[in-house]
Amino acid sequence: MQLVNDMTTTKEREGDHRFATLFDAIPVAASISSFPDGSILDVNEVFLRTFGFERNEVIGRTALDLGLYMYPEERQALVATLQEKGSVRRQEVRVLAKDGSLLHMLMYMERIELDAKPCVLAVSYDMTERKRVEDELRRSEAYLAEGQRVSHTGSWALNPDTGALFWSQEMFRIHGFDPGAGPPTYQTVLAQMPPEDRARVDETVVRAAAAGTAFEGEYRFFMTDGAMKHLHYLGHPSITVPGQGREYVGTVIDITSQKLAEARLNATLSEVRALAARLMQAQDDERRRIARELHETTAQDLAALKMNLGALERSVTGLTEKDRALLAETTQLAEQTMTHVRTLSYLLHPPFLDEIGLASALRWFAKGFQDRSGVSVSLRVPEDLARLPQDIEIALFRVVQESLINIHRHAGSPSAEIRLWTADGELTLEIEDTGCGMPHVKDGKMLEHTLGVGIAGMRERMEQLGGRLEVDSAPVGTTVRARLALSNGEMTMGVIP
Numbered sequence: 001m002q003l004v005n006d007m008t009t010t011k012e013r014e015g016d017h018r019f020a021t022l023f024d025a026i027p028v029a030a031s032i033s034s035f036p037d038g039s040i041l042d043v044n045e046v047f048l049r050t051f052g053f054e055r056n057e058v059i060g061r062t063a064l065d066l067g068l069y070m071y072p073e074e075r076q077a078l079v080a081t082l083q084e085k086g087s088v089r090r091q092e093v094r095v096l097a098k099d100g101s102l103l104h105m106l107m108y109m110e111r112i113e114l115d116a117k118p119c120v121l122a123v124s125y126d127m128t129e130r131k132r133v134e135d136e137l138r139r140s141e142a143y144l145a146e147g148q149r150v151s152h153t154g155s156w157a158l159n160p161d162t163g164a165l166f167w168s169q170e171m172f173r174i175h176g177f178d179p180g181a182g183p184p185t186y187q188t189v190l191a192q193m194p195p196e197d198r199a200r201v202d203e204t205v206v207r208a209a210a211a212g213t214a215f216e217g218e219y220r221f222f223m224t225d226g227a228m229k230h231l232h233y234l235g236h237p238s239i240t241v242p243g244q245g246r247e248y249v250g251t252v253i254d255i256t257s258q259k260l261a262e263a264r265l266n267a268t269l270s271e272v273r274a275l276a277a278r279l280m281q282a283q284d285d286e287r288r289r290i291a292r293e294l295h296e297t298t299a300q301d302l303a304a305l306k307m308n309l310g311a312l313e314r315s316v317t318g319l320t321e322k323d324r325a326l327l328a329e330t331t332q333l334a335e336q337t338m339t340h341v342r343t344l345s346y347l348l349h350p351p352f353l354d355e356i357g358l359a360s361a362l363r364w365f366a367k368g369f370q371d372r373s374g375v376s377v378s379l380r381v382p383e384d385l386a387r388l389p390q391d392i393e394i395a396l397f398r399v400v401q402e403s404l405i406n407i408h409r410h411a412g413s414p415s416a417e418i419r420l421w422t423a424d425g426e427l428t429l430e431i432e433d434t435g436c437g438m439p440h441v442k443d444g445k446m447l448e449h450t451l452g453v454g455i456a457g458m459r460e461r462m463e464q465l466g467g468r469l470e471v472d473s474a475p476v477g478t479t480v481r482a483r484l485a486l487s488n489g490e491m492t493m494g495v496i497p
Helices: 002-025 045-051 072-085 128-151 169-175 186-191 195-211 256-315 321-348 351-355 358-373 390-411 453-464
Strands: 029-034 040-043 087-096 102-114 117-126 153-158 165-167 215-222 228-241 245-254 376-380 415-423 426-433 468-473 478-485
Touching: 029 045, 029 102, 045 117, 072 087, 072 102, 102 128, 128 153, 128 169, 153 169, 153 228, 165 169, 169 245, 186 195, 195 215, 195 228, 228 256, 256 321, 256 453, 351 358, 351 390, 358 376, 358 390, 358 415, 390 415, 390 426, 390 453, 390 478, 453 468, 453 478
Parallel strands: 376 415
Antiparallel strands: 029 040, 029 117, 087 102, 102 117, 153 165, 153 245, 215 228, 228 245, 415 426, 426 478, 468 478
16 A cells, blocks of 8 residues: 555656646746635746746735736636636736836636645736737738828739739729628629720730739729729739749729829810910911001002102202202111011011912021021022921921021021921921020920020920921030921922931
């Protein structure tokens, strides 16, 4: 009998030794307390490191004595569960370490007997860092969701091979789908696009997925209420999921407001350009009318005045030398005024434009400009240049007129060359000088805000005709270039200079 008792005692001691070894070796905080008073009987090293105590500070004291429990309701819930069920499984509590720092612990508790005395074994997992990461993740997700809401930007992920699709909350809001039903299928999204957009988007995505490249584009999307949204999408290959192929991630941005604003802006620009065209037409008509009035009325009146003065000089006798000199001077002034009026009439609207076309008008104006300004003008215009529509001829003439005036006033160039030719269905007009160039030039191109009113007017004239005006300037020399596409009925002969 004594042998049996000795063997039992030995086994108990061996079991106690194994329990003590395990108790100290587990990598989480563990404690043994008497039940029900809660006096701590033993703790492991992890417990001491976690809560910052020395062993002699905790043995014989309770968790309340140590001030561990920050919230009484959490401790009461632990005690109630332990008394009712004899154990606690995965219950979260917040406790204070010795230094006052707040710790989040996941508690496991079990009622046991040691030396025939009721005790409680408590194991605590420190989740403080995990909680911090989770809180930061939730905060980041909240910031991301709010940023997406404010910017109308949704994010998505797609596996082209499996069709698996992830949508952010903003993706559901943008497309009007119920988040509770989960992301719609790729085909469901395509079905709510106009047919031409549907085909284009599907081709873009399929081709990019096959090549493993990024893709980007725009599509229109019909909402359930019939409204249409304009959306911009982009995606790029992200990671390769083992056994599932490459996954794509990307964004969708609601650009409906931007598109509506662009449409309003374009409508306004169209109205402004139409008004500018009417103003230019009115200006040209007024110039033509004034030129006609000056040529047919004022110039004729001056010619009659000159003839009357001449007749008066021949018929009147008894004039003193002073009177005759005054009469001759008056006749000369009438002649000069008549010449200036006719020149002004031609500058306002050269009759050559209406009578025999642009080429003759340019030759006449270049010669007159050269005679008056002293700037040598070279003109290279095809001899067989056919007539162009009146608005085109007027616009091109005004470009030459404005360019030569700018050369005379600002460039200080001794020469200028005018070149006009057609090639590949496009008419090109160039006016080049060798002067000081224009200020505010970057990389050989004029900065738009530095261009004067005259150049802006030339550009507007060309744009009204579907053409464009280019200004290239260097430290020495400036080239003004007007380009205009011609229809078959406006094709002219010409050579490239």
